[in-house]
Structure formats: structure tokens, C-alpha cells
Amino acid sequence: MATILIMDHTGDTRHDFDPNDSKQLARANARFTDLTSDGYTAAIRTSTGEVALVRSLDPTAEETLFYPRLVGG
Numbered sequence: 001m002a003t004i005l006i007m008d009h010t011g012d013t014r015h016d017f018d019p020n021d022s023k024q025l026a027r028a029n030a031r032f033t034d035l036t037s038d039g040y041t042a043a044i045r046t047s048t049g050e051v052a053l054v055r056s057l058d059p060t061a062e063e064t065l066f067y068p069r070l071v072g073g
């Protein structure tokens with residue numbers, strides 16, 4: 001089971017999906033596209049424990065974290 005974790009002003013939302021289920025994987029890919037189109041940044045933790053930005057869904061990643069664009073002032 002893989003998880004899409006979305007951070008926003010309300011906290012976080014989790015969406016689990018089975019990467020071996022084509023319908024769930026298609027929904028996860030669509031969610032990835034929608035979130036990144038809305039300005040979210042996607043990141044995963046690599047096998048060495050480091051964080052890496054991703055530009056497409058990696059169904060082998062345990063978690064994909066989405067965080068909104070930071071706005072400073």
C-alpha cells in the first residue's frame with residue numbers, strides 16, 4: 001500500500017492506494033497531476049533516507065508528500 005499525504009492549512013489528508021490496482025493507480029496519478037498543477041510540490045524519501053523532489057508519481061514510494069507553495073512576505 002502506498003500513501004499520498006497532502007499538507008495544507010487544515011493539517012494533512014492521506015489517500016492510500018494499491019499500486020498494483022490499475023484503477024487506484026490511475027486515480028493516484030490523476031491526483032498527482034491535479035495537485036502539482038495547483039502549485040503543490042511533491043517529495044519522497046529515498047531508500048537512503050534523503051528527501052527527493054519528484055515530477056511524476058513513483059508507485060514504489062511508500063509515501064509521497066505534497067506541500068503547498070510557500071508564500072513569504
